[in-house]
Amino acid sequence: MDVLILCAKTAVACLLIVAGGAKLSDPASFASTVRLFIPLRVAWPLLSATAVGVSLGELAVGLASLTLPAITVLNTVVFAIACAFVAVSAMGYAFHRGRSCRCFGALSRRKFNAAGVLRSAIIASIAAVALAHVGTAALQLDVTARVLLFAAAALLALVAFTAARARGAGSEPEPEVVAQ
């Protein structure tokens, strides 16, 4: 059972890292999604800053959850974020059906639809599993292990960033021809 809980905790942490890293590769696109959920007219720099903030937040929580597993309050934070995903998916499905959600930046072309709400609910349920108590022995990390995990998480974020940038460049070119 403990292994299942650890898998759930790690899987959601990895998901947050990938989502954060991928979104950071193209914050302008994610800002256009953020704008869908802000009813007021907001200046673009503020939207862009919000998009970067959300992306960095996901990345930071994912990194912390992975490298500081003994801090149980992080499990609650991760679960709250997962619940926010469900709420955003449901609102997107209700008001912006068919629009791109950019949940993973350019890595995925998912749109706001019923399947998206279901996916978010599954993620939230996995995050709920991670709330369960695990024996402290399993979460004991020495400095070396912590550094190793941080390096792995950073690598994951970097790969997600690069992959999203590569996919984004190929799929939606909006270049500007400059005068020579």
Add this chain to the structure above:
Amino acid sequence: MVLVGSFVVVALVLCVAAVLALFGVTHVSMSGAEAIERDGLAPGTHAPVWSLVDSTGKVVRSPPRTPLQLIMFTDHSLKAFPSVVDGLREIMAQERLEIVVLTRRFNELAEPVLRLVGLTGISVLTGSPSLYAAYNVRVTPFAIFIDSAGRVRASSLVNEAWQVTKLLQLADLPLEPGNLAPRGRFRRRTAGAGA
């Protein structure tokens, strides 16, 4: 029984799996059929507008004055594609067609190579990576046919002679209403040293 520190093992395994999955997704998206189909511009799309001067001082414009213009995105490496050269020779005599070679950057070898393979009278233009990006071209040799209205009629990566001639046939087909893309998909400015 859970071993001490088993979280590290689980976390590392999942991280490695996620990294491998991302590599897989990226590889498929950049090298698969999906990626090749994405290159170039769709028929009906308005192509970038530019004017460039070739080495002889001739100003070449796109859209062209002729009914059709074939922009070959290539360089001196064209000599490695003899079949494509054959295809170009087959169609270059047509008066309604203007063929130009657009290099990604200045390439002094391009013109001698074209002469060497018998493709004389073709303007060799020095483009730029941004111009290549505007046409969504990553891999060469790539062919794009433009009509005099500046719309893309056909575009594809070419490796064989028959692909060049087939593209010309496709370029002659009337555009379907659904393929008439609206203006402004690309932000355009004149890209050229010419007038």
